[in-house]
Amino acid sequence: xxxxxxxxxxxxxxxxxxxxxxxxxxxxxxxxxxxxxxxxxxxxxxxxxxxxxxxxxxxxxxxxxxxxxxxxxxxxxxxxxxxxxxxxxxxxxxxxxxxxxxxxxxxxxxxxxxxxxxxxxxxxxxxxxxxxxxxxxxxxxxxxxxxxxxxxxxxxxxxxxxxxxxxxxxxxxxxxxxxxxxxxxxxxxxxxxxxxxxxxxxxxxxxxxxxxxxxxxxxxxxxxxxxxxxxxxxxxxxxxxxxxxxxxxxxxxxxxxxxxxxxxxxxxxxxxxxxxxxxxxxxxxxxxxxxxxxxxxxxxxxxxxxxxxxxxxxxxxxxxxxxxxxxxxxxxxxxxxxxxxxxxxxxxxxxxxxxxxxxxxxxxxxxxxxxxxxxxxxxxxxxxxxxxxxxxxxxxxx
Ligand SMILES: [Zn+2]
Numbered sequence: 200x201x202x203x204x205x206x207x208x209x210x211x212x213x214x215x216x217x218x219x220x221x222x223x224x225x226x227x228x229x230x231x232x233x234x235x236x237x238x239x240x241x242x243x244x245x246x247x248x249x250x251x252x253x254x255x256x257x258x259x260x261x262x263x264x265x266x267x268x269x270x271x272x273x274x275x276x277x278x279x280x281x282x283x284x285x286x287x288x289x290x291x292x293x294x295x296x297x298x299x300x301x302x303x304x305x306x307x308x309x310x311x312x313x314x315x316x317x318x319x320x321x322x323x324x325x326x327x328x329x330x331x332x333x334x335x336x337x338x339x340x341x342x343x344x345x346x347x348x349x350x351x352x353x354x355x356x357x358x359x360x361x362x363x364x365x366x367x368x369x370x371x372x373x374x375x376x377x378x379x380x381x382x383x384x385x386x387x388x389x390x391x392x393x394x395x396x397x398x399x400x401x402x403x404x405x406x407x408x409x410x411x412x413x414x415x416x417x418x419x420x421x422x423x424x425x426x427x428x429x430x431x432x433x434x435x436x437x438x439x440x441x442x443x444x445x446x447x448x449x450x451x452x453x454x455x456x457x458x459x460x461x462x463x464x465x466x467x468x469x470x471x472x473x474x475x476x477x478x479x480x481x482x483x484x485x486x487x488x489x490x491x492x493x494x495x496x497x498x499x500x501x502x503x504x505x506x507x508x509x510x511x512x513x514x515x516x517x518x519x520x521x522x523x524x525x526x527x528x529x530x531x532x533x534x535x536x537x538x539x540x541x542x543x544x545x546x547x548x549x550x551x552x553x554x555x556x557x558x559x560x561x562x563x564x565x566x567x568x569x570x571x572x573x574x575x576x577x578x579x580x581x582x583x584x585x586x587x588x589x590x591x592x593x594x595x596x597x
Pocket of ligand 1: 218391440441
C-alpha cells in the first residue's frame with residue numbers, strides 16, 4: 200500500500216534517476232520567463248496568471264560565493280551579503296533550445312535570439328539590491344525593439360500556449376514539448392516531453408465528457424495505471440514527462456515501452472539525445488562539432504544553497520520563513536501551485552513530493568524551486584473547474 204502510494208507520487212526510483220540524468224545531459228531549458236510590470240522585471244511562476252507582459256530572459260550568472268553563504272552567522276549578515284551579489288553574465292542559448300520549433304510552421308523559435316546574451320551585457324554588474332528596486336528596467340528599455348518583440352513572442356505565442364512547440368530531431372521527427380495555456384511552470388514547462396494524458400483529458404473535456412473513472416478513484420486518493428489501460432494515456436516517451444507515470448517499471452516494459460530499443464528510454468528521447476550530440480549505444484559516433492563559448496563567465500548557481508541557509512538561520516532565530524528569499528529574475532525561479540489546469544507540478548527529485556488528491560493525474564516528475572509562498576503546511580484547496588485539486592504547498596529542486 201505505502202509502496203503503491205509512493206509510486207503514484209514519484210514513480211520508481213530507477214525511472215526518476217534516468218529522468219534526472221537525461222536533464223543533466225542537456226535536456227532542459229536555459230532561461231525563464233519574467234514579467235515586465237510597474238517598471239520592474241519580476242519572476243514568473245505557476246502563480247502568475249497574467250502573462251501579457253511576460254518576456255523570455257536568458258539564464259544569468261551571479262558572483263555569489265557558496266562558502267560565504269554557508270558561513271553566514273545570522274540572517275542580517277546573509278541579507279547584507281545577498282544585496283551586494285552582482286550579475287556577471289548571461290548564458291547563451293543551450294543546444295536544446297536551438298532545436299525547439301513551432302509545431303505549426305516547424306521553424307526554430309529562437310533563431311533570432313542567438314546573441315541575446317550579448318545584448319544583455321548592460322545588465323552585468325547590477326546588484327541584487329538594484330535588481331529589486333527596478334534599476335534593471337533601464338537596461339531592458341535599451342534593448343532593440345526587435346529583441347523586445349522576439350522575447351515577448353517566445354513568452355506569449357509559445358511558452359504560455361498549450362501544445363505550441365516541439366523538439367525537432369536530426370531525423371526530422373518532432374517530439375512535442377510540455378507547455379500550458381496561460382501558465383508558465385518553471386519546473387515543468389518546455390524542458391519536458393508533453394504528457395499524452397493531458398491531450399486525452401482535454402479532448403474529453405472539450406466534448407463535455409467526464410474523465411474516466413479508472414483514473415479517478417476517490418476512495419484511494421491515488422492512481423495507478425494498469426496493464427490494461429496504460430496505453431490509452433501514456434506514450435513511449437513517458438520517461439521525460441514532468442508527471443511520473445505511476446506504473447511499475449514492469450508494467451511499463453510490458454506495455455508502452457515494449458518496442459523501445461533502450462528499455463525505459465523511448466525513441467523520441469533517444470532521437471533528442473543524439474541530436475544534442477550524444478552517441479547512441481552500438482551506433483556510429485556523432486560527427487557534429489561543438490565549440491565551447493569561452494567568452495561567457497560561468498559561475499555556480501547558488502540559489503538553492505542560499506535558500507536553505509536562509510531557512511536554517513531564520514528557523515534558528517524563530518523567524519517565520521514566508522517570503523521567497525531570493526527571487527532572482529533569471530536564475531532558479533520560485534514556484535507555488537498551478538491553477539486552472541488539470542496538472543500538478545510536484546517534484547520527482549524530492550522525497551516530499553506534492554500530494555495530489557482527487558486528481559486524474561497524480562504526480563510529478565520534477566522541477567526546481569524552493570519552498571515558500573504559503574503560511575503553513577496545510578493543503579491548499581483550489582477550485583480548478585472540473586478538477587478539484589488539493590495540493591500541498593510544494594517545492595522542487597531540479
Ligand atoms: Zn524533469
